[in-house]
Amino acid sequence: MGAVVSEIMDKAKQFFDLIFSNMVHWKKEVLPFQRGAWIRLYGIPIHASNESFFKLCVLDCGRYLRSGNCSLNRERFDYARVLISTSSLDVVNFSDQILVDGMMVEIKIIEEWGFNSGDDACLYDEEDKVVSETHDNVDICDDFENIKNVEIKADKIV
Numbered sequence: 001m002g003a004v005v006s007e008i009m010d011k012a013k014q015f016f017d018l019i020f021s022n023m024v025h026w027k028k029e030v031l032p033f034q035r036g037a038w039i040r041l042y043g044i045p046i047h048a049s050n051e052s053f054f055k056l057c058v059l060d061c062g063r064y065l066r067s068g069n070c071s072l073n074r075e076r077f078d079y080a081r082v083l084i085s086t087s088s089l090d091v092v093n094f095s096d097q098i099l100v101d102g103m104m105v106e107i108k109i110i111e112e113w114g115f116n117s118g119d120d121a122c123l124y125d126e127e128d129k130v131v132s133e134t135h136d137n138v139d140i141c142d143d144f145e146n147i148k149n150v151e152i153k154a155d156k157i158v
Helices: 002-010 014-020 050-056 138-157
Strands: 035-042 061-069 079-086 093-100 103-111
Touching: 035 093, 050 061, 050 079, 050 093
Parallel strands: none
Antiparallel strands: 035 079, 035 103, 061 079, 093 103
């Protein structure tokens, strides 16, 4: 069967070149398209704020890749920032109910699509490529330092 299909494809190569820019033989190892997406997890209880819980939260929307430094270092608690890979082309935006210590908690899962739309380069496994830490929300983490500096200067002015 495969030989027959290859023969037909070869005879119609000129036609298919008009339609497709690249044709390759399908292999079982070929993965479907996936894109990187930074998402924010809102509503996480402080005592549950850890990497294992973040992985649990993103099961329905993609494959967990890593957490942002601000989230892992617990520098902020209003949301957790997580990088996932997803095959969906739609913006991730939904709520999920998760049981935490016997209580149902609603977690809002929202993609950062306005200013940091995906990091496809981060879809590689860590063994294949070292992921750059510079894409993390550096501006937000640096804001804490800037706020302290502004408060010190304001106190001096007063």
